[in-house]
Amino acid sequence: MKKFAATLSFAVASLALTGMSTSALAQDAEAAKALADQNNCMQCHGLRKDKDGPAFLKTADKYRGKANAVDEVIKHITSGKKIKLADGTQEDHKIAKTMPPNDAAQLKNLAQYILSIQAK
Amino acid sequence: MTNRESGKPGWWAVLRRPSAKYSLLGLLVAGFFSGILFWGGFNTGMEATNTMTFCISCHEMRDNVYKEYQYTIHYSNRTGVRATCSDCHVPKDWTNKMIRKVKASYEIWGKITGKIDTPEKFEANRMQMAEREWARMKASDSIECRNCHNFDAMSQELQKKTPYKKHMEAKAAGQTCIECHQGIAHRLPKGFKKPGTEEEE
Numbered sequence: 001m002k003k004f005a006a007t008l009s010f011a012v013a014s015l016a017l018t019g020m021s022t023s024a025l026a027q028d029a030e031a032a033k034a035l036a037d038q039n040n041c042m043q044c045h046g047l048r049k050d051k052d053g054p055a056f057l058k059t060a061d062k063y064r065g066k067a068n069a070v071d072e073v074i075k076h077i078t079s080g081k082k083i084k085l086a087d088g089t090q091e092d093h094k095i096a097k098t099m100p101p102n103d104a105a106q107l108k109n110l111a112q113y114i115l116s117i118q119a120k
Numbered sequence: 121m122t123n124r125e126s127g128k129p130g131w132w133a134v135l136r137r138p139s140a141k142y143s144l145l146g147l148l149v150a151g152f153f154s155g156i157l158f159w160g161g162f163n164t165g166m167e168a169t170n171t172m173t174f175c176i177s178c179h180e181m182r183d184n185v186y187k188e189y190q191y192t193i194h195y196s197n198r199t200g201v202r203a204t205c206s207d208c209h210v211p212k213d214w215t216n217k218m219i220r221k222v223k224a225s226y227e228i229w230g231k232i233t234g235k236i237d238t239p240e241k242f243e244a245n246r247m248q249m250a251e252r253e254w255a256r257m258k259a260s261d262s263i264e265c266r267n268c269h270n271f272d273a274m275s276q277e278l279q280k281k282t283p284y285k286k287h288m289e290a291k292a293a294g295q296t297c298i299e300c301h302q303g304i305a306h307r308l309p310k311g312f313k314k315p316g317t318e319e320e321e
Contacts, residue, residue: 030310034307034308034310037308037314037317038307038308040314042314042317043282043286043314043316044282052282085281089281091280091281091282092280097191098191099191099307100191101191
């Protein structure tokens with residue numbers, strides 16, 4: 001019985017751990033991809049390939065393990081701040097739009113998706 | 121040309137016979153004004169089917185595409201210029217407008233048979249409907265977009281650098297608006313990948 005309890009508590013603990021590690025991943029990758037397409041993100045960013053803007057993988061690597069990662073990415077895609085293009089010139093970043101406008105859950109989902117990109 | 125039973129002239133013979141009762145001027149004036157009435161009525165009716173109120177009188181449009189469109193720049197923007205449904209979806213010139221209106225009779229059949237009468241059915245058919253509309257726009261060199269937008273009217277100073285660069289590349293390559301700008305006023309169909317964004321996945 002003691003052994004069973006130990007196994008059970010181990011299982012619960014590992015489940016909780018798995019839950020924690022996946023919380024940083026996107027909840028709905030398909031919805032995030034659709035939102036990225038709708039906003040033309042992929043015109044300037046590749047998933048793992050630099051275009052005029054850096055690959056999403058670079059962003060993910062930059063913020064990996066950082067607590068403020070999601071907030072930083074959301075700020076990046078909603079504030080229209082100045083960004084540096086591949087050719088060294090500057091431009092205002094496009095402001096990502098959601099339907100309905102400024103939907104926090106959708107933006108968070110997109111940010112989590114970007115941060116979830118892994119090297120192959 | 122007489123009616124065999126009664127011996128009276130048939131309707132065709134009556135129509136062909138010169139009038140003995142009305143003056144030529146009377147007939148011309150009556151014809152002229154009834155022509156105006158008929159043509160005016162026809163065009164007014166046609167214009168009524170080009171209003172947003174008409175388009176969203178069906179729940180298929182009101183609950184799906186119209187809702188999405190309300191969140192886009194073509195519905196609401198800084199300067200208050202709105203492009204309504206027909207501005208993008210119905211040609212302005214008379215002949216092509218008539219052709220589009222006649223083709224729209226298929227949409228009435230769709231309405232009667234309930235082809236897209238639930239959100240699920242609408243989504244299931246969205247790709248097919250979008251592709252049909254994109255093909256129509258590409259064939260007309262995106263004329264409905266270009267009624268307002270024009271490569272030559274784009275300001276290099278006012279447009280952001282990256283879009284300007286892409287627009288000039290597109291112009292040189294002879295591309296038309298809809299080849300890149302799909303889903304600007306509506307959601308993109310599920311599974312649609314924008315050209316130029318295909319990727320190693």
